[in-house]
Amino acid sequence: MAAYQLEIVRSAKRKKTISIRVTASKVIVQAPKDCSNQRIKELLTTKSAWIDQQLILAKKAESNYLPDVIKYGISLPFLGETITLKENNQSLAFTLIGTDLLIPQHYLNQESLYNWYYQQAKKIIPTRVAKIASTHGFLYNNIQVKDQKKRWGSCSNKKNLNFCWRLILAPIEVLDYVIIHELCHLSEMNHSKQFWSLVVKYCPRYKDCREYLNVNSIKLQSFLR
């Protein structure tokens, strides 16, 4: 069993099950208020192989996400894929060819890379929202793509949508889930049973996507920050 930092969160609500979340730096256990430490300990022992595996995966993914130095050859996340930074000798622009992101020497820095990602998100996210909304018949007003720290998306009662650009670092399925989540808020401005039944209708694997965001939020939020 690997050594890790353990955080136990007792839920004040009527939570009945224990859930385990693994990040690169710690294991977070969410448990019902009256659950004994002994029971949590037993569960962690039973799940130790799975926890070890998740810790390795989380650490590996984190090292991919956090380049110490921006230089040619490093791997970067983009729509759930890994892209490689390469030199662009042909033009003065950023060019994405397959999984190679070609950039001129002049732009080989964090700020330029950040701007590129942000511009990509401003194109990709609204296009994706428009497509999903028209497929399922949702009507919204405006869309903004921001670098918000606390939320992946939001929906106002004026039917305006906000999304965090960092969603383009995650797999498309996860981005689509957040889009569907916010579009469903256009008719259900809450997280009621009706809301979730609407979400599951359009995104059957939404629980996996939520889990992905839970596990990877620090990684996504700290990228190029």
Ligand SMILES: [Zn+2]
């Ligand atoms: Zn919501």
